[in-house]
Amino acid sequence: MTDRVRTRFAPSPTGYMHIGNLRTALYAYLFAKANDGDFLLRIEDTDQKRYVADAVDFINRTLAAAHITANEGPDIGGQYGPYIQSQRLDIYKKYAEELVEKGLAYRCFCCDASEERHQEEQEGKSFGGYNRACRDLPQETIDQYLKEGKPYVIRQKMPLTGETSFNDVVHGHISFQNETLEDQVILKQDGMPTYNFANVIDDHLMHISHVIRGTEFITSTPKHVLLYQFFGWNPPTFIHLPPVMGKNEDGSVSKLSKRHGATGFSQLVDMGYLPEAITNYVALLGWSPKSEQEIFTMDELIAKFSLDGLSKSPAVFDYNKLDWVNAEYFKAMSDADFAAGAKPFAEDLANALGDAKWTYLASLLRTRVSRYNEIPAQTGFFQALPDYDADLFNNKRNKVNPAKAAEILPVVMDIINTVEEWTPEGIDDKLQPGVADSGIKMGTFMWPARIALSGQKVTPGGVTELLYILGREESVKRLQAGLEKAKAAAE
RNA sequence: GGCGCGUUGGUCAAGUGGUUAAGACUCCGCCCUCUCACGGCGGCUUCAAGGGUUCGAAUCCCUUACGCGUCACCA
Numbered sequence: 190m191t192d193r194v195r196t197r198f199a200p201s202p203t204g205y206m207h208i209g210n211l212r213t214a215l216y217a218y219l220f221a222k223a224n225d226g227d228f229l230l231r232i233e234d235t236d237q238k239r240y241v242a243d244a245v246d247f248i249n250r251t252l253a254a255a256h257i258t259a260n261e262g263p264d265i266g267g268q269y270g271p272y273i274q275s276q277r278l279d280i281y282k283k284y285a286e287e288l289v290e291k292g293l294a295y296r297c298f299c300c301d302a303s304e305e306r307h308q309e310e311q312e313g314k315s316f317g318g319y320n321r322a323c324r325d326l327p328q329e330t331i332d333q334y335l336k337e338g339k340p341y342v343i344r345q346k347m348p349l350t351g352e353t354s355f356n357d358v359v360h361g362h363i364s365f366q367n368e369t370l371e372d373q374v375i376l377k378q379d380g381m382p383t384y385n386f387a388n389v390i391d392d393h394l395m396h397i398s399h400v401i402r403g404t405e406f407i408t409s410t411p412k413h414v415l416l417y418q419f420f421g422w423n424p425p426t427f428i429h430l431p432p433v434m435g436k437n438e439d440g441s442v443s444k445l446s447k448r449h450g451a452t453g454f455s456q457l458v459d460m461g462y463l464p465e466a467i468t469n470y471v472a473l474l475g476w477s478p479k480s481e482q483e484i485f486t487m488d489e490l491i492a493k494f495s496l497d498g499l500s501k502s503p504a505v506f507d508y509n510k511l512d513w514v515n516a517e518y519f520k521a522m523s524d525a526d527f528a529a530g531a532k533p534f535a536e537d538l539a540n541a542l543g544d545a546k547w548t549y550l551a552s553l554l555r556t557r558v559s560r561y562n563e564i565p566a567q568t569g570f571f572q573a574l575p576d577y578d579a580d581l582f583n584n585k586r587n588k589v590n591p592a593k594a595a596e597i598l599p600v601v602m603d604i605i606n607t608v609e610e611w612t613p614e615g616i617d618d619k620l621q622p623g624v625a626d627s628g629i630k631m632g633t634f635m636w637p638a639r640i641a642l643s644g645q646k647v648t649p650g651g652v653t654e655l656l657y658i659l660g661r662e663e664s665v666k667r668l669q670a671g672l673e674k675a676k677a678a679a680e
Numbered sequence: 681g682g683c684g685c686g687u688u689g690g691u692c693a694a695g696u697g698g699u700u701a702a703g704a705c706u707c708c709g710c711c712c713u714c715u716c717a718c719g720g721c722g723g724c725u726u727c728a729a730g731g732g733u734u735c736g737a738a739u740c741c742c743u744u745a746c747g748c749g750u751c752a753c754c755a
Contacts, residue, residue, distance in 0.1 A: 199755090200755090201754080203755095213696050232749085235754090235755080236753095236754055236755070249732085278701075280742085288742095297753095305740090317737075340731070360684095360685065360686090363684075365684075365687080366683080369682075369684095369751085370685060371751075373752090374721095374731065374752080374754095375753095376753085378753060379755040381750085381753080383753065383755090384754070385754045385755090388755090403749090404684090404685065404686090404749060404750095405749060405750070405755085406750095406755085407684065407749080407750080408683070408684055408685090408749075408750045408751070409750080409751095409755095429685085431685085431686075431748090432748070432749075434748080436691090437730090441747085442747080442748085443747095443748075444748075444749080449755050472690095473692065477693060477694070479693095479694065479695095480694095480703095481694090481702085481704075482705050483692095483703090483704060483705095499683080499691080500692095501686060501687095501720095502685090502686050502687065502748095503686075503687095503747085503749095504692065504693090505691060505692080506691095507690095507692065507706085507707050509691075509693070509705055510692065510704080511703045511705095511708085512705090513705055513706090514705090516693065518716080531688075554716055555717095555718095556715095556718045556719095557716070557717045557718080558717090567685045567716090584715095586716090589714095595734095620714095624714090628739085629711090631714050632713085632714055633714090634714075635714035636714075636715075639714075639715060641717095643715095645715095646715065646716085647715055647717090648715060648716070649715095649716070649717075650714095650715090650716085650717095651713095651714045651715070652714060652715090653714085667726090671707055
């Protein structure tokens, strides 16, 4: 075999992919591409109990959205397929039998209800482990059981002494005492292989050169290494990634999961984060380009990615930083693209405004939101003037109060009456000189207008922009109502 | 509990025996300004603790603490 770099992403089909999993896929993809290698997708569905319908489709869609494309996989095929483990059962069976024949594995007829045993261990803290009762069964007994049709599993025969070690790219040399290794099941009663077995067989058969996966697999790696030895195969290079953590309510952290809120890739997209931004942020969680650049296209990531930038310690997922990254992408977008992307998040308003005004509004919003779903909160007043309090007319800094507002508002209305062309420029052409003529400071002058127009102190854009978007008729109506409100409050 | 891995500001993180310990996010202040935002400038806050080794340690060694992971016919 050549020394071509080949990596893989091997998820089990649960209908969910949080960004920790996505990151694993991303790094495997980046590393392969950075080295002109192949990246493949393999579905590890050896646990029928956990199988989720359409999960494979979901994984495909997620990877596609993140622009992570496989060279080989269930839908694309490839010369080492099939790429779905449940379709490779005869392969695992063959290799498991080979190990039994070599005396490196054995049939175990104990059939203990492992799930219950596991439960007990978890709760009772009795970390017993399998007692190896069937490890040295006499051949006659085995034949007898087989004839009776007694169900069995196949277990890996671990060495009882010595140690097994391997070199991990991020952690260095790691070794385990063989006596601590359980005679793990490699082939289940139902004929399915376990993860620890199928993984090794497939990685070898698919010529995987670098195994990139989470640290949770580091303790099972010696078992894998032993399996490679049993078969006389060269193990791949191991790269164990530190976990992505989520912040718990009490301030502690733990491995990212659904408990931590919306951390699924698709959930984040639904919130209005751009797939590119999510990928960009995730790339930086646990890997450093060792430069000050933080915004990367996928091609740049591929060009810059290298294993020595991987960190050993867990990283905490931070929405603040994701917001910032996403905002950077917004700032780099064209108004038209932003308007199009934002539309689904404010469908009614966009339709009511029409393309021209919606695009204009979007241009104002583009630097003011860090994800699309912040838009409704900032634009609700365009569709319906909120029932605001006249108290809003008070503003110390600009020396405005309801009485002052009652003086200013009529002037505003007079000015906009003179506007000929209802465009931002046309409005501003009258507004600017009008304010100057009034002798009132700009900030003071605009304050009551903004309140009357929007019913709130903070608006995306200034009065000119609000007037334009609202339209002449609606603007006058709101200014008039504001005047009444200010007058009433001034008395 | 055994085993494994980890620990640089609130978060991400550079740093590999000699640096004023980068940079980014967050937060705060100032400037710009028709509010907000953008942009510009500045500030707060860090080598988990204790022992060594060394002329010199965030960097090397040991111990402790803490965190995470793992001990399934789950992956």
